[in-house]
Structure formats: structure tokens, C-alpha cells
Amino acid sequence: MSTLPPPGVVITSPMNIAGAPEGPSQQWPTENKFLNGPFTPWHEETQAYDLPVIGHIPEDIAGALFRISSNPRFRPRNTDRYHWWEGDGMVAGLYLRDGKAAFRTSWVLTDSMKIEVEQGEAVYSGFVNGGTPGRLPKNAPLAKNVANTNVGIFDDHLLVYFEGGLPYRMHPRTLETFGTHDFHGGIDTLCTAHYKIDPVTGDMLFFAATGPVITWYRADARTGHVIESHAIDVGVPVLMHDFAVSENYAVFLVAPNLFRTDLIAQGLPGVVWDESVLPHGSQIVLLDRRTLKVTWHEMGDTSAPTHFFNAHEAGDEVVVDCHRITRLGTPASRLGTPVTSHEWFPPAYSWQWRVNTATGKVSNRRLSGIAGEFPKINDNMLGKAQRYGYFATTRSLAADTMTDGLARHDFRHGNTLVVEGPGALTNPSEPVFVARPGAEHEEDGYVLTLWWNRDTELSELLIHDAASFDSEPVARVPLPVRVPFGFHGNWADQAALDRAVAAADVDA
Template sequence: MPEVFHTFASFGLQERKPMRFEADVFECEVEGEIPPELQGSYYRSGGDRQYPSLEDDIILNGDGMISAFHFEEGHVSFRSRYVQTERLKAERNARRRLYGHYRNRHTDDPSVSNLPQRDNTGNTFAFEHHGKLFALREDSHPYEIDLETLETVGVGDFGALQSTALTAHPKIDPVTGEWWSYGVFAEGEPDTRASLHVFDKDGKLIREQMFDTPYPGLSHDWGVTREHLVFPIMPLVADDARLRDGGPYYQYDPDLPGKWGVVPRDGDPARDMRWFDIPGLVMGHVMNAYTDGDKVIIDTPASPGNCFSFFADKSGRFPAMPETITQITRIIFDLSKPDDEAVSLQPVEGALGDMPRIDDRFAMQKHTTGYFALRDFPQMGVGQIMWDTGELRVHELVGAASQEPVFVPRSVDAPEGDGFILTVVDRFEEKRADLLVLDGNDVSRPPIATIKLPFAMPMAFHGCWVPR
């Protein structure tokens, strides 16, 4: 008898169910006028389980779903497709669930116990580099996706890369075009082995260095400046013995401080890293990082407790809502000071939310504008921080919530922030979604255009704009 679909735990203590469909919408309904500068495609990736899961599943375990809004001469069309991973194809052939809990092979059907890249769902970041689109997932080598059709090409070619993990939050150097990446649990097991790796502008591996982290903790995003690298290790700890007992991959340990490694960009992480403690703070994403003299600055949404609300702590307790709320915070590492005096925190008043982005042309250097999904319930919307003045601008939403905002410059040489914000908005009462086009100079203004879809969409995590 076919299994039933259980709800799965999402962020913010929410419960969701998979939507389980691929879609094509030619000539989307548009309110307003599409700016003529928008010629290209906006790609997104998220998780949506096609087959039933075990009970107590989490959103991170969904099958990869790639979606695209194609812009051409004022017209917009939409397409979404599952990433055809070896995992999904095995389940389709069997016509049933074969895979168990998130990153726990001990909960799988015996018929797939030895499948390579078991966890590679491609469900986290639709990312373009050297003319290719990839579906990234932080514990695997990403799948390549056809830019037009969204059909799955196969696992990408990453040369002699030793690490089994390739972060879902790569950083493109806007000066050199290099793809900077790293991976924790780099040898495939939940341990302290990690890898720094860099690909040139053509996608060729030019650097890989192995190192160890202080403990086997979660590391979802990181910081790259023109002079330094920042590796955050969060106190959500992986443990193989727990996995063998059928337990969850991560467990929050409030007694451990977050560990933040800072190393010169041209240094050896195994030899030159300085590790700093920041207790009582958990982060998942990075807006940007830059170096100013002896100071390394990183902007991140940070919570006072465990913002990964679907992972319990070591006593079995799940966090209360106030512990999960993230606030955009500037963290400064003053490398001229001793370790216990080097770190300072500057939260931005009113900037509650996540999914931070910038104008990527200014990545790795001092930025003046940042964007994020505002989640100051009941106020929801899109936030914009003017870093030089501290001003917070808000595009308010009623009965709706924003997913990640992505910036598109008006032209290649436009000033920072002069362009457009693309963000998918969930319309809860209408059970459908819109794509808003907002003014990147001031998101508080009314939408320039609204691209309307006649259905809701699975939550996507991260995406990118590719000009035509």
C-alpha cells in the first residue's frame, strides 16, 4: 500500500507539506511594466519531496526543485523541474520511498544502502559560473542543469577535487571571476576534516587545502574578503554513533561556543588560522564580508539560540520562537588584539530576518547596501540596510511573506544598488505566489512590476540572475 505524505518541519517552527509538481507557465500575467533592462533568467532552487518521507522529516531533506523566470522583451515565462538525481531516479524506478532521514543512510531501504552521493539532492542554490548552471547542496558535488530547459545534465566535472563536500554558498570574486568554495566533513564522514578549494573563471580547480575544524559542527555559509577568509563553525554537532542509532544528523549543544576561523586569503588554513569564540550566537547565512586594515568585518543574520529550529538540543528540547529569530548583525574581528578582546558585535536595530544579499559586483569589499527577507512578525516584507547611515528601508507585505531577494544591476557599470530586486512572495490566503520587481535604490517604493503565478510554490532557498 502506498505511504501517506507526512508534514515536514521547516524554519520558524512551521510545518509544511510537499507540493509535488513541475510546471510551465507561458506568458505570465504581469501587473505594471517589466523594465527593459531585465533581459535574462532568474533561477532558484529549493527542496520538495516527490515521494513520501518518514515521519519527523525536515525541509532540508527535500528533492531538488529548480525553477526559472525567463525575461525577454517585457515578457516573462516560468518553468520548474525536479533535479533528476540518482536518488530521485531510484525512487521513481521503485515507485516508492527508498530514502529515510536527512543525511542518515542507516534509515534507508537496504536496496539503496550503497548508492554514491546518497544525499545529493541539489536542493539549496541555483548557481551559475563559467556559463553553466549548477544545483548546489553543501555535502555533495553539484549537478549541472540546462540553462534553458532545466533538464539535468549530470554531476558536474570538478577535476581532481578531493573533498566530497562543496559548499552551497560559493563566492564569486568580481575581480578575477574565481569560484571560491569550501566544505566541512570533506571526507564524507561527520568529523573535523574540511577543505578550502578555488576554481578559476573557467571552472578549473586551481587550489585545494585540507584543514581541521575545532569540532564537527554545522557550517552553512562563510565569508571571503580581498584579504581574508572567515569560517564559522556553529554548535550543531554531527555524530556518527547517533546516526547509527537512527538519530538526527545535527544536535544543538548550547554549552559549546560558535567557533570562527579567520585566515589570510593566501595563507594555509591548517597553519595560519586564528579561531575565535562567540558564545550564545548562531548564524546560517552571510550578507558580505570585507577587510578594513586590521579588522575583518562580516555581516550576518544571527540568533540568540538555535535558529535551525527542527534540530533539538542534546537534552531533546526544541527551541522556543524567540531563540530562533535572526537579526542582521555586524561582527568585527580586530586582528591587532588578543583573541579574547578581538570580537565585537553590532546588531542593526529593527533588521529582523534572513536570506541576506548584496549587489554582488561589490562582494568581498566594503558595501553600502544590503537586502534581506524581513521577518518581524506580524510585519513581513523586504528590508534594505543603508550601512553608511544605519537607515532601514522596508517594503511591507500584508498577508504575505518574502523569500530571498536577489539584486540585478541596471547595467554592468551602474552605481552600487542601482538596479532591481527580484523576490518571490508567498500569498497565503490566495494560495499562490508572485514575483515582485522592486527598486534596488529604495525597496520601500511600490513594485515596479508584479509577475503573477496561479499557484503556490515550494520554498526555494537561494538563486541567481543570469543576463541573456
């Protein structure tokens, strides 16, 4: 089934509601970094076909890159306290086939967004740095599901995730929002935005963090039903965003980055760094996936993960590779004074922990001196010893951007290679690895990223050949819009995309 519409012109759909901006690019009068530069909201839904290509899109790339953007639809109630994590979700789909590219964006029309559209303004306050809420209409959801964190296909559904509520389901071609998805009754309130797909079974591995309880889930690839769950009480309401999986273990890091709903209710910052809750420092929690036995291991310091590359097993050791940060959130001593973005989120570095399951001891080391975020691997290496990991660099701590280059770390030789954006391109997104059909080697594929063009203030898709990473990108695809800087995304090959489109057409 074709998922590329016939060639045509760029088609935009303005909001056509009260409070809509006069143009697609909306800048409110604020110096808040998260509302300017590559973060600046874009308020039109867009379709575009036969996009211009600089270079060539390889013929063996066929499918769709789905990315989520953090894109506030209405002016935040407190622009000085607004945080990047709080923007509304808008999904961007880049459809690649036969050397051509098409593009579409659409809001994730959650129940809470419908309320704000009806009111013509932001109603919900911020949960990261606090703020003043509006008056909720009768029967409105008590909390906002911004649906802005991750997007990908599972069980023939395009699912959009936010850790404060259920995922939302969208049509993978039209990006129409259908409603929430609970894995056929398998989850009730929420789940993490970070899931892993077992490369052997295709099962989804994921979890939910609710207060101090972490619930592990496994969903069957054939039916989409949850077939395994296990709850772990970690003792503190940790803001747990990501995890890692080896062949036999699920790996969770418990750090003093807390999610405090009681403070949010008072209009105070809800993401808090409070080292007093873990007097012995951060901990690694291992869940044995075979027996569901849980073991606890002290890390020897107080730090937190941002995102994980991967985990694998080497003898008695579970080797965990991720990006480590020294603090995440507003310090508990500064709840009344908002902190800047770089104070709130200092630079993270590639790090490795090795947990000896026989002795319980943990050792650690820094892998790279290049600061960065959004680590990714070739997903076919999940649970195995990967050689390569990719991430966006955060070297300069610029006033207007978050990231500034694209890196590949070689775990075998211990070196990190950085490539810059061509021309005026900067602020790359999380990299997504796309394996070539029939690939026999880990680096046999492409790395896809979205970049911000300082000159045009629009976005571009770059495609790098992973095997010749430091060469010029094989393709640049300028987009007719800016995709406001967001968090995560995933690739769906043509077969998976066609199945999901066929299933969505039945539901529509």
C-alpha cells in the same frame, strides 16, 4: 541565442509513476509546518510563456532568475519529523527579456531520486530530526543527495548544490538533469552550497565541510578547474553552511551546531546544538588568502551564523556582517524529543564582528532590531564595504510562514527599511540583486523575490527598484504554480545564459 520559447499555454507534466498525487498540490495529513502553507509540495513540472504582468518588467532586465525549492516528491517516511532541509530539489527558472516573462520547473533527477522513483515511495529517512529508513535496493546510494540548496551558473554550467554530495548539472533552458559535476576532478565528495564569485577575476571561491575538516577552494573562471585548495582542521564536525570573503581573507565561524552522522545512523537527529564541544565559545577562523596562514579568534559568546552579508577590511580590522542566531539545531539534551521549528531555529538578527588582525581581539554589535534571514548584497560589492544589505524578515514567528516582509539595511546610517507584500502576498524568498547594465552606483538595479499568495496559494515574482525600495514593486508576475519555499538562487544575465545554453546544447 533565444532562451524564451514562443508564446504558448501553460504546460504541465505530472509524475506518471506509482505514488503520484492526483493533482499538482499535495498535502499529506500532518500539522508539520514544513509540509503546509508556502511549504506545501507541488508535484508537476511546468512550462509557461508570456506570463501576465502587473506593472511592467523593465526593459533593461534580460536573463534568468534560477531558484531552488525544497519539495518532497514522495510522502516523507516520518511526516512528524520531516524537516524543511530534507525536501527534494526542484529548480524554477524565470526567464525575463523584452518586458516579458517565461517560466519552467523541473526536478533535479539525482541518483538517489531515481531510486525512490523506481520504488514509488520515499526510501531515505530524514537527517535533521532523524527517522526510520526504508530498505535500500542493491547498488542504491547510501545517502540521499536532495540537491535542494542553491543553483547558479559557473563555467557555462547550471549547477545545483547540496552540501551532502556533489553538485548536479542541468540544462539552463530545458532544465534536463545531466549528472554530477566535480569541477573537472577538483573535488571528490561534496562542497558547500554557498559559493562567492570574485567580482574582479570571476573565479569561484567556495569550500567543503567534511567532519572536522574545512577545505578551501578556488576555481578558475576561464577553465572551471580548481586551482587552489587548503585544508583546515577545526576540531569539531561543525555544520558549516556559509562563509564570507574580504579582499585578503576567507572568514569561517566555528559554532557548536554539529552535523553528527553517527546519530543519523541511529535514527536520531543529526543536526545538534552542543555547547560542551566549545567550552570557550564560538570562534572566527581567518584564512589569509595570500599566504594561506590560519588564525583563530574567540568571539566572546556562543552563537552561530545563519548567512553572511559580506566582509571587508578597514585598517587592521576584518569587518564581518551576517545574521546571528543563538542556537541552531536540536539541543544535545533533547535528542529523543523533536523540537518545533521556532525552538529549533530561533530568530536571527543582523550582526557585525570586527576582528583586529594585529591584536587578535574581536568586538561585536547588533546592527538591526528587525529579525530576519537570507541576507544578500549587490554581489559587485563582494569584499568591499557595502552600504546596503537586503533580507527577508521573520518578525511575527507565524505558525504557517517562515518570512513576512522584505528589508533593506543601510549600513552607513544604521537604519532598516521594511516593505510589506501587496495584497495577500507574504513569505518572501531570499532577495536577489540584479544590477542594471552599466550601473555606476551600488543601488542601481533591482531586487527580485518570490512571494506566496495566501488567497491563491500560488507564487508571484516581485521586482523592486532598489533605488526607490519603499515604492510599490515595478512588476508583479503571478506564476501558474506554487514554488514551495526554498533556500537560495541566483541571477544569470543574458550573455552568461546564452553561453551556458550553447554549451549545454552540445552536451545534450
